Amino acid sequence: MKKFNIIIGSDHAGVDLKNFLKTYLEQENYNVLDIGTNSTESCDYPDIANSLALHIKNTPSSIGILICGTGIGMSIAVNRYSFIRGALVYSPESAKLARQHNDANVIILAARMFENKENLDFLNAFLTADFSKEERHKKRINKLGYVYPDSKENIGKC
Ligand code: RB5
Numbered sequence: 001m002k003k004f005n006i007i008i009g010s011d012h013a014g015v016d017l018k019n020f021l022k023t024y025l026e027q028e029n030y031n032v033l034d035i036g037t038n039s040t041e042s043c044d045y046p047d048i049a050n051s052l053a054l055h056i057k058n059t060p061s062s063i064g065i066l067i068c069g070t071g072i073g074m075s076i077a078v079n080r081y082s083f084i085r086g087a088l089v090y091s092p093e094s095a096k097l098a099r100q101h102n103d104a105n106v107i108i109l110a111a112r113m114f115e116n117k118e119n120l121d122f123l124n125a126f127l128t129a130d131f132s133k134e135e136r137h138k139k140r141i142n143k144l145g146y147v148y149p150d151s152k153e154n155i156g157k158c
Contacts, residue, residue, distance in 0.1 A: 003028075004063040004127065007055045009035040009048040011074075014067030014111040016040075017119055021065065024120060033062075049077035053084055056105065064106035065123065071110035078106055082145045090114075092125035099129035101137050 006025055010018040015037055025032045035051050037043045045068045052064050060083065066074040075088040086106035087098030090113075098104040107126045109119045131137070 003030055005031045005033070005059060005061065006063050006065060007033045007035060007052055007059075008065040008067075009052045010037060010067035010111070011045040011048055011069075012037055012040045012042050013069035014109070017067050017109065017111040017116050018065075020116045021067075021120060021123060045073040046077040049074050052106070053078055053081045057081075057083060060105075062105075063127070065109065066106060067109045067111050067119075069110065069112040071108045071113070075108045078108070085141070085144070087126075089122045089126065092121050095122040095126040096129040099126055100132045103131040103137070103141055 008018055008022055008025075018034070022032055022034055033055065035048065035055065037048065049066060052066055056062055056064050064078070064084075064086070066078055066086065068074045071088040075086055078084050078086040084106055085102055085104045086108050087095070087102060087104035088108040088110070089095040089098055090110075095107060098107065104126070107123060109122065111119070114122070
């Protein structure tokens with residue numbers, strides 16, 4: 001399995017799932033950076049999403065994991081950044097397709113909607129899938145504002 005550098009963050013609603021996933025990922029020899037939060041004291045999901053986006057900007061090959069109660073707040077917050085393609089997933093299939101079709105670089109999990117084990121299955125489906133690199137998917141992703149440096153159709157647009 002290809003190993004990524006992983007940046008993981010949650011609000012208070014996701015801290016238990018974050019710790020559960022972090023333990024698993026470290027056992028699997030991923031390089032994990034935990035950006036918090038680290039308690040169940042109430043905090044604001046945009047602060048964590050903004051912090052994760054900055055880390056991804058500095059290390060673009062990293063994969064991000066964001067967790068809140070529904071995943072919705074984190075999804076809204078992190079997708080404001082043009083270099084983020086964040087996928088709020090709801091099944092192993094949706095997680096796999098988020099990589100294969102959308103080249104998602106952040107997975108967003110809903111701690112209060114699924115059991116930890118279910119969320120782990122979603123995460124594993126995401127981490128073990130690769131972007132298909134098919135032109136039709138690249139073209140659609142380019143329309144989101146992301147430009148693939150190796151794509152001929154982008155000459156003059158970068
Ligand atoms: C926290 O209570 C909850 O609102 C938050 O985790 C998230 O679900 C927001 O979208």
